Amino acid sequence: NAVDPLEEAKVSIIGNFFKQGSLDALQPGQFGMVLGDKAAAKLGVGLGDKVTFVAPEVTVTPAGMFPRLKRFTVVGIFHVGAGEIDGHLALTHAQDLARLQRWQPDQVQGIRLKFADLFEAPRTALALAQTLGEGDYYARDWTRTHGNLYQAIRMEKAMIGLLLLLIVAVAAFNIISTLVMVVTDKKGDIAILRTLGATPRQIMAIFMVQGTVIGVFGTAIGAVLGCLAALNISSAIAALERLLGIKFLNADVYFIDYLPSQLMLADVLLVCGAALILSFFATLYPAWRAARTQPAEALRYE
Template sequence: MRALLAMWVGWRFYFARQSNRFISFISFASTAGIALGVAVLIVVLSAMNGFEKELEQRLLGVVSHGELIGVNEPIHQWQSIVADANKVPGIVAAAPFVRMQGLVQKVGGFQGITVLGIDVDSEDKVSNIKQFMSAESWQSLAQQGSNNIVLGKGLAKSLDLKVGQSLSLYMPNINSRSQSKIGAAKSYRFVVSGIFELGGELDMSTAYIPMQYAAKILKLGDSVTGVRIKVDDVFAAPRLIRDLGYSQQQYVYISDWTRTQGHLYQDIQLVRMVMYLVLALVIAVACFNIVSTLVMAVRDKQSEIAILLTMGMKKASVMLIFIVQGAFNGVLGCAIGGVLGTIIALNLSAIARGIESLFGIQLLSADVYFIDFLPSQLKGGDVVTVIALAFVMSVIATLYPAWKASQTPPARALAGR
């Protein structure tokens, strides 16, 4: 009963503060600061979740989790490596590939690209690149003897190429014994049979061709450049790929995604931690305004506090009155910030596209980032954590002013009335 009385009085004091405009302004500032901090923190965490999701599903869905590449020579018995990989718990699938590096001509000079020769039946098990191109483009890569090539959207745009047009790829002449001579290169003609769109840096530098045709160009016969590995847990990839590589008879280079793309994941986690800390401090500063609000409210309510104490109210109940009064600021700020942050996070990608369209700018360039759009993934756990953090900080901010209120001398306060 006493707790309910204290909460009711705190509620009345919360609205009675409107009589003092300065206190009302500081209280409004603290509520707005908490709401802004909560909303921004929810949006930032959702953006970091989105980047992490796109890294795992988009980039790591196309980039192999691990590779075994022949040392100074192609891999001849790649079928045995695939068979060994399928026996290792944790490895989902393995697929051969042929990799080539070359130059393509564009306006103003040449551009280096990576050409991957793939077998569509095997590649479909280790990569989801099929999801980012049309069915016709994917089927064109199944024609193993053809010179079809599927380009990334960004690469096709920079080369001003469309489906059906020809492309010349310049590579070192493998028949040349003196590879150090400049100009020892040969041109290979391809027909653009499709375009894939990942929406990032891979669009600008990667192309796919049938594996048998790639092996024919490099005169590999039935050999391949390497074997791509897919695992069920990407964080276990280094260990699984290393164990598989050490078990082979042929010397191979061992590579996994942490060496090629691992910095992206580390950067995302670092930014998440730094932003969480910075925005938590913003919320803490906003909560500090609650201290100022309650200190002035205590001084403004000296006589009321004295009357309550002389009527027999316990000091703990007086503390609870001002804790409740200050907590209302936190509750209101958390509610507004939580709703606002959730709405923005759910529509963050659309908002970013609208800003890009309105101002004619590109927030994320495919030349720099692994994706060229702003992703977002809202998690309920993040919303609850942020709101709980802000609420706890706002309650803590009320403790000292509430304690000072409970120490008010009734006689002195009434005498000075």
């Protein structure tokens, strides 16, 4: 791909992933090239080595037809972590490739746009293509190039959310069992409170508050531990891979070779809210049983 290094930084973060060299090393007229580390390994080249580029065109001369060749110098090697990019992407300066392809000055074959909201890309790109003229221009957004990956990630996120909800539900059942045991063990105390004038509603409120407090403390501890794990999971997995000498995610098999993590407040609030709601509902049955305790029956054998 041909890029303008000054403009590329506005639409791409590839400049943050260079192992050697930098994107700024692409200077017009020097025919430099930056490429992924996997592509460099396949070609057997390193920083400062030459790579011969063969254009998909031929030059007609009196001696016959010859392919158009040009030697580029490797001025940078990057590692994004995605096998598709690291193994197949090479960038050079737009002016150098324009000279090789014999384009007009400042002629380009396409432009890239970056949106603040990535979900606006399909609609806006199509609208731009229609405005410019669909017969002469076409638009290709990320949903066409990596749409299947996005759909797979969204489905996995939904399934993981369902699994977390089931885990929280199991924990809520533990609250039920704990409170049922407390009610059974404290029947005598409950009966004494009833004889002293406590109403069933007050007894029920006592056990609901107890169960809710357990749920609040458990949710708070889980939220703190979960946030800490989400913020440090990438570095922790990388350290574990170095310690064990095992690569859990291989870029040749998966799209990326590291475990990304982004802490989202909306997801944290959703999980914590679901946990608190389930904890509250888990207190209703044990509290109802406690409220139904009959003093005479409970104190018969006391």
